[in-house]
Structure formats: C-alpha cells, structure tokens
Amino acid sequence: MTLILADRVKVIEGIIDDLKECMIPNFFEECGWAAEQKYNRPGFIRSAITGVLITTAIIACFASRRKSS
Numbered sequence: 001m002t003l004i005l006a007d008r009v010k011v012i013e014g015i016i017d018d019l020k021e022c023m024i025p026n027f028f029e030e031c032g033w034a035a036e037q038k039y040n041r042p043g044f045i046r047s048a049i050t051g052v053l054i055t056t057a058i059i060a061c062f063a064s065r066r067k068s069s
Helices: 002-020 033-039 041-068
Strands: none
Touching (some): 033 041
16 A cells, blocks of 8 residues: 555656646546557546546535635
C-alpha cells in the first residue's frame, strides 16, 4: 500500500511540475486511454461515463451550495 501511495504522490508532483513549466499534461496519452479505447472499448466507455457522472455531481453540489449561500 505504501508503494501505491508513493506512486500517486509522484503522479501529482509530476502534474504540478508540468503546470509550473506552463505545459498542460496530456492525460489521454499518459494514462493509456488510447490503448484502453482500442483493446477494451466497453471498459473505456464505462470509465468515461463514470468520470462524467462524478464530475457532473461534484459541479452540481458546488453550484447548489453557492446558490444557498
């Protein structure tokens, strides 16, 4: 578990370093989504829909909090 946590921290540090250099990370390529789309299309579509739903729920939650304030 410690190694997994260290890997996630390293990923976040890499994203921050990219942003410091004014370079936008290419998440699609870096996460292997092209291969996922090519070889496991149903899994890719399921993951994409899940990500969109979670993002929409978070935005809706923040929007409703802002309106009630």
